[in-house]
Amino acid sequence: MGNGNFGIHGGQYIPETLMNAVIELEEAYNRCKDDPGFNRELTGLLNEYAGRPSRLYYAARMTSDLGGAKVYLKREDLNHTGAHKINNVLGQALLAKRMGKTRVIAETGAGQHGVATATAAALLGLECVVYMGVEDTIRQALNVYRMRLLGAEVRPVKSGTGTLKDAVSETFREWTARISDTHYVLGSVMGPHPFPTIVRDFQAVISKEIKEQVLEKEGRLPDAVLACVGGGSNAIGAFYHFIGDESVRLIGCEAAGRGVDTFETAATIATGRPGIFHGMKSYFCQDEYGQIAPVYSISAGLDYPGIGPEHAWLHDTGRAEYVPVTDEEAVQAFEYLSRTEGIIPAVESAHAVAHARKIVPNMAKDQIVVINISGRGDKDCAAIARYRGEDIHD
Amino acid sequence: MTRTADAFAEGKAFIPFITCGDPDLETTARLVRAMADSGADLIELGIPFSDPTAEGPVIQQANERALKAGTTTDKVFDLVRDLRRDVTIPMVFMTYANVVFSYGKERFCERCREVGIQGMILPDVPYEEKDEFDPVCKENGLDLISLIAPTSEDRIGRIARDASGFVYCVSSLGVTGVRSEITTDIGAMVRLVKQAKDIPCAIGFGISTPDQARQMAQHADGVIVGSAIMKLIAKHGRDAEPLAAEYVKQMKDAVRGQG
Numbered sequence: 001m002g003n004g005n006f007g008i009h010g011g012q013y014i015p016e017t018l019m020n021a022v023i024e025l026e027e028a029y030n031r032c033k034d035d036p037g038f039n040r041e042l043t044g045l046l047n048e049y050a051g052r053p054s055r056l057y058y059a060a061r062m063t064s065d066l067g068g069a070k071v072y073l074k075r076e077d078l079n080h081t082g083a084h085k086i087n088n089v090l091g092q093a094l095l096a097k098r099m100g101k102t103r104v105i106a107e108t109g110a111g112q113h114g115v116a117t118a119t120a121a122a123l124l125g126l127e128c129v130v131y132m133g134v135e136d137t138i139r140q141a142l143n144v145y146r147m148r149l150l151g152a153e154v155r156p157v158k159s160g161t162g163t164l165k166d167a168v169s170e171t172f173r174e175w176t177a178r179i180s181d182t183h184y185v186l187g188s189v190m191g192p193h194p195f196p197t198i199v200r201d202f203q204a205v206i207s208k209e210i211k212e213q214v215l216e217k218e219g220r221l222p223d224a225v226l227a228c229v230g231g232g233s234n235a236i237g238a239f240y241h242f243i244g245d246e247s248v249r250l251i252g253c254e255a256a257g258r259g260v261d262t263f264e265t266a267a268t269i270a271t272g273r274p275g276i277f278h279g280m281k282s283y284f285c286q287d288e289y290g291q292i293a294p295v296y297s298i299s300a301g302l303d304y305p306g307i308g309p310e311h312a313w314l315h316d317t318g319r320a321e322y323v324p325v326t327d328e329e330a331v332q333a334f335e336y337l338s339r340t341e342g343i344i345p346a347v348e349s350a351h352a353v354a355h356a357r358k359i360v361p362n363m364a365k366d367q368i369v370v371i372n373i374s375g376r377g378d379k380d381c382a383a384i385a386r387y388r389g390e391d392i393h394d
Numbered sequence: 395m396t397r398t399a400d401a402f403a404e405g406k407a408f409i410p411f412i413t414c415g416d417p418d419l420e421t422t423a424r425l426v427r428a429m430a431d432s433g434a435d436l437i438e439l440g441i442p443f444s445d446p447t448a449e450g451p452v453i454q455q456a457n458e459r460a461l462k463a464g465t466t467t468d469k470v471f472d473l474v475r476d477l478r479r480d481v482t483i484p485m486v487f488m489t490y491a492n493v494v495f496s497y498g499k500e501r502f503c504e505r506c507r508e509v510g511i512q513g514m515i516l517p518d519v520p521y522e523e524k525d526e527f528d529p530v531c532k533e534n535g536l537d538l539i540s541l542i543a544p545t546s547e548d549r550i551g552r553i554a555r556d557a558s559g560f561v562y563c564v565s566s567l568g569v570t571g572v573r574s575e576i577t578t579d580i581g582a583m584v585r586l587v588k589q590a591k592d593i594p595c596a597i598g599f600g601i602s603t604p605d606q607a608r609q610m611a612q613h614a615d616g617v618i619v620g621s622a623i624m625k626l627i628a629k630h631g632r633d634a635e636p637l638a639a640e641y642v643k644q645m646k647d648a649v650r651g652q653g
Contacts, residue, residue, distance in 0.1 A: 011526075014518060015543070017564060019522070
């Protein structure tokens, strides 16, 4: 795998203290990925415990309402713990056990990855500590409680802006202090090699299933696959097995916050430029001196100033498109899908739904669009109510 | 012409680190001059970064204060140009990859040469990614300082063979910051470096007291202190100068076995 480069992006920009740890991880992963025993165990957990394969659901009412392409929803929200995060976490937790680690640490934004990690740790008997920006512990109080209930310790991160990027920094700091018994379960397709590759491989089950399911239902490939992008793990998972199918448009929906012409945005491709941060070369929101920008989105899970290196490369090569979606558009889509299909999507996933509402009406009726519903929206109800001026308690 | 290696020419070196612009650049200038006058053999000038992932809380907060005070890379270059009117000891930058990359690495290294910087330490650039910066450093006569850590083990020989200036030996796991005890076998790390290349070794991370400095200096050619100095500055701000000067004197004496 070399240094894990995707075009000019990727690499291993981390302190020397961590180098042997990521080399050990790469070696362990290379041993496990083609090992029938490892794969049997992982597939067993994904199917029996997490509830895979997830459904590819034909959204008939949304299709008829929008009056264009047929809309399918990939229901990652139906996975155990309510999001796609469990796919990666079960893989990495098994890997941690194979490496003889007894403790896992993780960062979390919205709390979905933290909950998934705490869940896998409970299941596999690993000690678990989750780092979460102090702002996010307030926005996502319910998930903090869930993690504690599952036996994990949640450490609020007060440094910097107190959001996802600071949680990632703090988890890296903690990892440099304690490596021998600890594996860092990174939650997205970001960070130093081999993480972007490992996480992508564990999430690629999403596009593998979409492909099988859409071929079975429609006898052909979709015309477009849409997913929200923060770091980009659900998106790369949904795109991966279609990258070679040039006829399939791959559309990543970034969080524009209050708009890409404001400072309150997290749309990395739209407003960022190449940089080196959190172990990787990729696109980052930053000022003229390379100081990382304090980004903003209503969605804690997309509130990150960078994007995974493989997405950066898919953008450079033009294979995937990246579009910004504002808070307001996402909130409207959150409400729209709830009322139209009876499915409350995560506010993250609602960014993809919002963009689908823009493009589907302009597509032909015999075309097919797949939206990855990466998570469920129960966790977001209090925040959306607040956005609408209603004060409910979590 | 000043060279990084000059720091180690007259015996064991004491190397203070300071975050530029905390609390302001005028204070940084006074502190650097005071430390140079008090026996510092090389000074690490930190260019502040928004997300310093290798730093503990003390230097993280120093970075935040410096950025809030309006410190920029260009202003730090101006500071160095001013310092070079009278400061003759070697000075290296300590910052993060994105500060250099985003400025344009060629432009950054050319400016380093112009203003009189001898090298740079980038804690998020390991051996595997050295080629991103090393060629352009070399073109401009700058040493890209290599780091080794307690976890480096079999990597030490390879890293040392390609090192220039000095090797920065990280004393402990974790991030920068004061520690009461250092348990790593520093002597063994340094021996592995010296087997691979005849190059000075300086030890940093966690050192704050003269006793620790004396002990570490027995194993290496120099001792680096950052957080302890930044703590003084956090507490005393613009009035830290005499305290920092006195501290540097004590540490230098300890390193040279005279304290």
